[in-house]
Amino acid sequence: MEETTSADTAKSEQPEVRSELDGETARITVAGELTEDARRPIVRVVTDLLLERSPLHRLELHVADVGYMNSAGMAVLVQVQKLAAPRGIEVVLVGPTAAVIRPLQLSGLWHRFAVEGVPDER
Numbered sequence: 001m002e003e004t005t006s007a008d009t010a011k012s013e014q015p016e017v018r019s020e021l022d023g024e025t026a027r028i029t030v031a032g033e034l035t036e037d038a039r040r041p042i043v044r045v046v047t048d049l050l051l052e053r054s055p056l057h058r059l060e061l062h063v064a065d066v067g068y069m070n071s072a073g074m075a076v077l078v079q080v081q082k083l084a085a086p087r088g089i090e091v092v093l094v095g096p097t098a099a100v101i102r103p104l105q106l107s108g109l110w111h112r113f114a115v116e117g118v119p120d121e122r
Contacts, residue, residue, distance in 0.1 A: 014037050015030055015032035015035075015037060016029075016030070017029070017031075017038070017042055019045045019049065024056055024058060025056075025057070025058040025060060026049045026059045027062060028045055028061050029062040029065070030062065030063055031065035032065070033066070034063065034066045034076065034099075034100065035068070035069070035072050036072035039079070042076055043079060043080070043083075046080050050083060050084070050087065050089075056087070056089055057088070059089050059090070059091050059092070060092050060116075061080065061091065061093050061094065062094045062095055063093055063095060063097065063100050064094070064096070066097055067099055068099050069100050073103075074107060077093070077109075081112065091114070092113070092114040092116055093114070094117050095116070095117040095118075096115060096117075096118060098119075
């Protein structure tokens with residue numbers, strides 16, 4: 001298993017993006033805010049994985065530690081899906097918080113993504 005980390009300490013709102021590779025599955029964990037600031041580190045990690053790993057079949061975006069997402073963050077998720085789709089790679093949102101679920105539902109993008117580990121609403 002390989003692991004990489006991308007975080008810019010110059011800006012406190014910069015999200016932390018980590019990736020881990022396990023066979024044909026890539027796990028990308030995002031912590032912090034999913035905004036325009038997340039675009040570059042997420043796209044960089046995804047692009048590196050796509051260029052380096054030809055047998056990749058599944059890309060999991062672990063978003064349980066995302067406390068805020070705006071329209072730019074939604075655009076990043078769609079961009080990741082568009083990068084993966086031509087290669088037949090399934091993109092799955094894992095553990096989305098209400099901060100991720102609600103904007104996707106309101107925008108109509110919720111049904112575009114496979115989702116696992118949705119917290120129970122009580």
